[in-house]
Amino acid sequence: MIALTRVSRTFPARTETVAALHEIDLTVAEGEFVAVIGRSGCGKSTLLRLIAGLLEPTSGTITVDGGPVRGPRRDVALMQQQPALLPWRTALGNVLLPVEIARLPRAEGADRARELLDAVGLAGFHHRHPYELSGGMQQRVALCRALIQQPRVLLMDEPFSALDALTREDMAAQLQALHLARPATTVFVTHSIQEAVLLADRVVVLSPRPGRVREVLAVDIPRPRSLGRSAALPAVAECVAHLHDVLAKAGDDGRLS
Incomplete structure (x- = not known):
């Protein structure tokens, strides 16, 4: 590969x-x-x-x-040392950012984003902003963002x-x-x-x-x-x-x- x-x-x-x-x-x-x-x-x-x-x-x-x-x-997705989340976006919104940039179907992307957030233990935190999340939670959001486009x-x-x-x-x-x-x-x-x-x-x-x-x-x-x-x-x-x-x-x- x-x-x-x-x-x-x-x-x-x-x-x-x-x-x-x-x-x-x-x-x-x-x-x-x-x-x-x-x-x-x-x-x-x-x-x-x-x-x-x-x-x-x-x-x-x-x-x-x-x-x-x-x-x-x-x-090809690159995940950096720092999560670099957009502060005005929720966890779900940050994960969906690559989907929006690529102009892919949002509904399908949102379903995938929720599945990823749930898989990394962030069920119930989909609509929280970065300042409401711990450092570990923010990094999980960043991981989901890297994986959203599979x-x-x-x-x-x-x-x-x-x-x-x-x-x-x-x-x-x-x-x-x-x-x-x-x-x-x-x-x-x-x-x-x-x-x-x-x-x-x-x-x-x-x-x-x-x-x-x-x-x-x-x-x-x-x-x-x-x-x-x-x-x-x-x-x-x-x-x-x-x-x-x-x-x-x-x-x-x-x-x-």
């Missing part, structure tokens, strides 16, 4: 050019859930924006569903980073349930190694800037997984320890020491 071939991206700076990513080779199968981890500044968010068509690669090629990425696509590709940029531990665990469980019910191809950026292992089919480790694919680890652990109950499983602990070692051994130049 997603293929990156020798993708590099640089950004101009005052005195020099900054290399964010260098010759990334990565494929993601249809319906697969891939987590991306790495140190701050290694290009994880840049990678998502390239796949989303919000940035162009300096070199290399990116395809989604066999076609080259030349800009944003309706079948995207084939879902890109998530540390969506749970600002949440408390229990809310984060609840959101991870709801994301798993939604993914199992309607498996969109998902690329999930996180700083949490444990979260990556418990959510993903594979974990991609990026080296420090410029980001390179340092390792890809398959996670062969039965689903559903829980941040609380599954964390103690030997297989989870082994994966977490291995990924921690890979990150710790990567030098500033991206080479293993």
